[in-house]
Amino acid sequence: xxxxxxxxxxRALLCQPVDxxxxxxxxxxGRYLPEYKATRAKAGDFMSLCKNxxxxxxxxLQPLRRxxxxxxxxxxDILTIPDAMGLGLHFEINDGPRFSSTINxxxxxxxxxxxxxxxxxxxxxxxxxxxxRELKGTVPLIGFAGSPWTLxxxxxxxxxxxxxxxxxxxxxxxxxxxxxxLDKLADSVIxxxxxxxxxxxxxxxxxxxxxGVLTSRDYREFSLYYMHKIVDGLVRENDARQxxxxxxxxxxxxxxxxxxxxxxxxxxLDWVTDISDARRRVGDKVALQGNMDPSMLYATPERxxxxxxxxxxxxGYGEGHVCNLGHGIHQDVPPANAxxxxxxxxxxxxxxxxxxxxxxxxxxxxxx
Amino acid sequence: xxxxxxxxxxRALLCQPVDxxxxxxxxxxGRYLPEYKATRAKAGDFMSLCKNxxxxxxxxLQPLRRxxxxxxxxxxDILTIPDAMGLGLHFEINDGPRFSSTINxxxxxxxxxxxxxxxxxxxxxxxxxxxxRELKGTVPLIGFAGSPWTLxxxxxxxxxxxxxxxxxxxxxxxxxxxxxxLDKLADSVIxxxxxxxxxxxxxxxxxxxxxGVLTSRDYREFSLYYMHKIVDGLVRENDARQxxxxxxxxxxxxxxxxxxxxxxxxxxLDWVTDISDARRRVGDKVALQGNMDPSMLYATPERxxxxxxxxxxxxGYGEGHVCNLGHGIHQDVPPANAxxxxxxxxxxxxxxxxxxxxxxxxxxxxxx
Numbered sequence: 163x164x165x166x167x168x169x170x171x172x173r174a175l176l177c178q179p180v181d182x183x184x185x186x187x188x189x190x191x192g193r194y195l196p197e198y199k200a201t202r203a204k205a206g207d208f209m210s211l212c213k214n215x216x217x218x219x220x221x222x223l224q225p226l227r228r229x230x231x232x233x234x235x236x237x238x239d240i241l242t243i244p245d246a247m248g249l250g251l252h253f254e255i256n257d258g259p260r261f262s263s264t265i266n267x268x269x270x271x272x273x274x275x276x277x278x279x280x281x282x283x284x285x286x287x288x289x290x291x292x293x294x295r296e297l298k299g300t301v302p303l304i305g306f307a308g309s310p311w312t313l314x315x316x317x318x319x320x321x322x323x324x325x326x327x328x329x330x331x332x333x334x335x336x337x338x339x340x341x342x343x344l345d346k347l348a349d350s351v352i353x354x355x356x357x358x359x360x361x362x363x364x365x366x367x368x369x370x371x372x373x374g375v376l377t378s379r380d381y382r383e384f385s386l387y388y389m390h391k392i393v394d395g396l397v398r399e400n401d402a403r404q405x406x407x408x409x410x411x412x413x414x415x416x417x418x419x420x421x422x423x424x425x426x427x428x429x430x431l432d433w434v435t436d437i438s439d440a441r442r443r444v445g446d447k448v449a450l451q452g453n454m455d456p457s458m459l460y461a462t463p464e465r466x467x468x469x470x471x472x473x474x475x476x477x478g479y480g481e482g483h484v485c486n487l488g489h490g491i492h493q494d495v496p497p498a499n500a501x502x503x504x505x506x507x508x509x510x511x512x513x514x515x516x517x518x519x520x521x522x523x524x525x526x527x528x529x530x
Numbered sequence: 531x532x533x534x535x536x537x538x539x540x541r542a543l544l545c546q547p548v549d550x551x552x553x554x555x556x557x558x559x560g561r562y563l564p565e566y567k568a569t570r571a572k573a574g575d576f577m578s579l580c581k582n583x584x585x586x587x588x589x590x591l592q593p594l595r596r597x598x599x600x601x602x603x604x605x606x607d608i609l610t611i612p613d614a615m616g617l618g619l620h621f622e623i624n625d626g627p628r629f630s631s632t633i634n635x636x637x638x639x640x641x642x643x644x645x646x647x648x649x650x651x652x653x654x655x656x657x658x659x660x661x662x663r664e665l666k667g668t669v670p671l672i673g674f675a676g677s678p679w680t681l682x683x684x685x686x687x688x689x690x691x692x693x694x695x696x697x698x699x700x701x702x703x704x705x706x707x708x709x710x711x712l713d714k715l716a717d718s719v720i721x722x723x724x725x726x727x728x729x730x731x732x733x734x735x736x737x738x739x740x741x742g743v744l745t746s747r748d749y750r751e752f753s754l755y756y757m758h759k760i761v762d763g764l765v766r767e768n769d770a771r772q773x774x775x776x777x778x779x780x781x782x783x784x785x786x787x788x789x790x791x792x793x794x795x796x797x798x799l800d801w802v803t804d805i806s807d808a809r810r811r812v813g814d815k816v817a818l819q820g821n822m823d824p825s826m827l828y829a830t831p832e833r834x835x836x837x838x839x840x841x842x843x844x845x846g847y848g849e850g851h852v853c854n855l856g857h858g859i860h861q862d863v864p865p866a867n868a869x870x871x872x873x874x875x876x877x878x879x880x881x882x883x884x885x886x887x888x889x890x891x892x893x894x895x896x897x898x
Contacts, residue, residue, distance in 0.1 A: 325825065325860060326825065327825060327828060327860065327862065330823070330825035330826075330828060331825075331828040331829070334825075334826060334828060334829030334830070334833045335828075335829055335830060335833070374802060375802075376802070376823075377801050377802065377804075377823055378802070378803070378804035378807070379804075379840065380823075413781065413802065415783075415784050416783050416784060416802065416803060416804070416807070433745050434742060434743075434744070434745065434746070434781065434784065435746070435784060436745075436746035436747075436784070439746075439784070455698070455744075455745055455748075457693065457694065457695060457698035457699075457702075458698075458702060460695060460698060460699040460702060460703075461699070461702030461703055462702070462703060465702045465703070472747065492693060492695065494695065
């Protein structure tokens with residue numbers, strides 16, 4: 163068992179006491195960093211970078227060298243699962259992800275086979291192991307997967323979509339076909355996340371990027387149900403510690419109460435949801451992660467600092483907050499502004515946490 | 531004063547008794563109708579159609595010939611206002627609206643002049659008058675405008691956007707510049723909607739298509755405040771009847787209580803918001819419009835009918851519901867499915883309204 167030097171992130175997700183609010187940024191390894199661009203250029207295209215464990219580990223660690231982040235997140239893509247199922251993922255320049263094959267019918271779904279994460283997705287597991295080795299117990303590593311609904315949108319639409327007409331048609335006209343697809347995806351995500359945990363991920367997050375395009379009824383039936391199945395199927399222990407599970411539905415701010423019923427440990431909030439409202443609604447049951455508008459990183463340090471204070475004050479005094487952006491960091495923000503964000507979360511959040519016990523606890527630890 | 535033969539829509543917006551739930555569809559005049567495409571081809575491009583009062587009137591009326599809609603809505607575009615302010619609107623094929631000039635600075639905003647709707651936007655007012663004449667009092671006519679925030683996004687970004695980086699940068703770095711722009715736009719919308727009302731619009735709706743990309747705090751300061759100013763500045767009477775005002779913020783389902791405080795009569799709901807939740811939260815203060823997912827029109831008649839019933843039952847018994855889609859109708863839905871939607875709202879909604887008094891009232895009217 164590795165001793166984790168900084169476990170604020172894991173503690174906050176379990177609503178345990180911390181000295182200051184932990185912080186990380188969704189897509190913290192990415193195109194806004196010049197060193198990322200250099201490594202990606204070395205790898206070739208995006209998928210070659212994902213499939214190269216050494217370079218994927220390198221880009222995972224890059225933001226941690228710049229900023230005092232409280233967690234690392236595996237560098238990968240949510241679409242590795244449909245790729246492993248044989249759909250042929252590739253990225254077209256400026257046009258996002260595309261699949262060579264798409265899912266159009268029940269027979270397409272029936273043909274999809276489950277995979278062995280250590281075989282078809284060995285490169286992800288190798289990356290997880292490499293990151294854990296390189297992190298040397300400084301901060302925990304987050305693993306992740308896309309939600310079944312979100313993965314299905316790409317598999318049925320063949321790529322990104324605005325209107326989601328194909329998958330919604332399937333949802334209305336052939337709901338049993340879609341349910342079979344979602345069930346296979348839920349099983350795949352369980353296999354995949356459990357393999358990440360076994361390889362070393364100390365916390366996992368499920369990204370439901372497109373749950374927010376559904377009605378409240380359809381969200382429960384076609385997205386939340388399968389996230390519930392995932393939460394239920396995860397082996398939630400690593401290094402003799404609980405592996406906290408975070409669910410994030412972009413645009414799902416109205417459904418927080420329903421999301422909590424999955425038994426997850428934390429909810430990710432997009433920036434549209436007011437974090438004080440969210441805490442009032444579900445803060446006694448789960449931790450909350452978020453939720454600064456990623457566009458705020460276009461602003462001045464003073465304005466960023468003001469916004470961080472509004473979010474910290476919005477959550478208020480006490481435990482169960484992991485600070486983050488409300489969505490992935492934009493590729494054209496100045497890296498220095500990301501640094502301001504991370505720094506002010508740390509410097510401004512001490513007043514929202516009781517210091518007495520932690521100070522004593524830390525003194526005791528350092529005396530060991 | 532014209533007698534309105536079917537005033538269900540106006541009555542429902544004021545929470546007055548109706549026999550059945552009124553229904554119309556956002557973008558009910560549009561590309562899903564072959565007759566629209568034919569008229570548009572005659573006009574040339576999209577703006578030429580908007581600027582031709584005779585043809586714009588014709589496309590406004592087309593859906594009413596097919597379906598038993600309870601309201602007509604002016605055929606126009608929300609971007610006529612920035613065009614009238616001199617930004618040079620044009621539509622690029624498959625690329626949405628573009629402006630020749632954009633707003634980048636305080637001096638750009640200062641240069642923007644208010645306009646006389648009967649001069650710069652005479653073609654809209656001519657269209658309103660033509661529609662009222664042609665409707666012959668069958669159903670009410672809805673006028674509309676974009677919200678100041680939504681208009682500003684196009685004016686600052688230069689067209690459609692996904693990330694809204696330019697306007698958000700302005701919001702964070704030069705909030706006073708953006709406030710001046712929004713204030714001018716609010717004044718413009720007031721002038722414009724009052725002119726539409728004077729020309730014959732019997733109800734008006736403000737479309738805040740992009741309010742949902744803001745944080746809760748920014749929404750109140752940069753979008754809702756100016757919609758409040760608009761509601762406050764409208765002359766809400768036409769033909770000796772109250773002109774109801776509907777506000778619609780796409781993605782704003784978490785802010786319904788705040789929206790009600792503007793003094794509007796009704797809120798438009800997107801399909802992500804559960805209409806029963808919305809009624810419980812604000813249904814004693816305003817009417818609610820919505821909210822079937824427009825993608826449901828890809829489904830079978832049976833599934834559409836089932837969804838309509840879920841929405842009618844969700845709102846429940848009593849007054850204050852105008853049925854609609856949760857956003858504009860998609861251009862590739864079968865027109866027959868739109869017909870199913872309209873028909874089943876009417877046939878399935880009688881049980882949610884008390885019939886006694888209305889039956890007597892209608893008998894008395896028909897006996898006149």
